Amino acid sequence: MNSIYKSATAAEQVLQRYREHLATWPVPSEHVRIPTDAGETFVVASGPKDAPPLVLLHGAGANTSTWLGDIASWAGSFRTYAVDLVGEPGLSAPARPRLDTDEPARWLDQVLDGLGITTCAMVGMSLGGWSALDYVIRRPGRVTRLVLLCPGGIGRATPLRMLPAMATLPLGRWGRRRAVARVTGLTGPEVAPVLDDVAQMFGAFRPRTEKLPVFPDDALGTVTAPVLVVVGTRDVMFDSGETAERARRSFPDADVQVLPDTGHAILGQTDRILTFLSPSRTDTR
Template sequence: MSTIYRSEAGAQVVERRYRELLGTWPVPAEERRVPTREGDTFVLVSGPVDAPPLVLLHGSGANAATWLGDIASWAQHFRTYAVDMVGEPGFSAPSRPDLKSEAVALWLDDVLTGLGLTSTAVVGMSLGGWTALDYAIRRPERITRLALQCPGGIGKQRFGWMFKSIALHLVGRSDQRASTRLVTGLDKPEFEPVLDDVILTFEHFKPRTGRLPMFTDTQLHGLAMPVLVIVGARDVMFDSTETARRVRENVPDATVRVLPDVGHAILGQTDTVLNFLRG
């Protein structure tokens, strides 16, 4: 049985739905499997061959389908590499490198080398934002620009939403959909299809547990590349006020956007990120 799913049947359900979503990828794409020390890593490559590179790192419980709403725009200007993070519900190996060591950066070393990239811009979301930031701190010469959406490791990680979700279930005022709305902040009717996919994934997928390692002020201050950070004011998973404050106070070349009435899941920032990436 796969270590990241509750059952093999569940793994097949999630992978089948992922394949369906990739079938709606709006631009031509090449699928690659890059050998790494953590196992093969699946990468979806789009955009002009001679355009500047852009690596995309999704969040926990997700995969390259995260970027379906962005890729048509970004791939006009960049050679995009949508990476399925290892240990997440995509097509990469189920391995989960230790976040407290250099293991994640070594994995990403292998990915970039396998793709022939010496340096690149990176967009990272949540766990992918933590991964991108960890890499930029350890390998600053390989990152040209860093765009982070609801990144982990800067503001306090919150767990109170878990107790609220459990309490809602106990008093009979909730179901899985309401709990998912609470965690993601996606509470508008147009987000219902996104909620469907999140619910389907977490019915079968076993996410990482525990706290993400926090970055120090000194580490943040050492970031020399331009950094964009976008957070939602209603994020129940990370303290977005603290994230914004620490980035503003410590990152030398930082742009920070705090979105009111937005939770942990940040959508619709395609143009903001593109304008930043294009300088």
């Protein structure tokens, strides 16, 4: 049994649902498997092979289905590589590189090298945002433009805000769904399938318990690539006000967007991101 899941049956249910999502990928794609020291890494590649590369890193407790609503637009201008983070509920290895070391950056080195990417633009959400920012800090010059959606590592974590949501987790499927709605900030009938999927995920999956390191000011100040940061005012996981303030103060070239009445789930930013990552402003391989 894979230890990141609560049972073998739970693992199969999550992965079966993920395969169903992959079957709905809206543009032609290739499934690539890259060997790394952390184990095999699964990547969904889309878009013209001669287009500028764009690497996508999802958040914790998620997989590349995060990008289903964005990929048709982005793959028109970029060769997109949606990477399943290792240790998360996708098709990559279950290994979890320690976040307080250079292991995540070395894993990304091997993924990019395996894909034949020298430099690229990068989009990261939550833990994926932390991973992307950690990589930019440790590997200056390799990422040409950076998008951070509700990223960890800039504003401090706010566990006390999470307590009301976490209180309903033991109450079965209804409790998990209610917790997911509070954490993500998603409401309305149109997001019901998303809430159901995430609730199922966290009924089956064991999330990381490792504390997410916060980057010091001097590390953030080394980032010279243009950065787009998007946060929501109702994020209960991270202090979005502090994230916005530190990003504006620390990054020499930053576009910081604070979305009102928005929680930790940052959706609907497809066009904003595409404009920021326009080919005329992005280096190619």
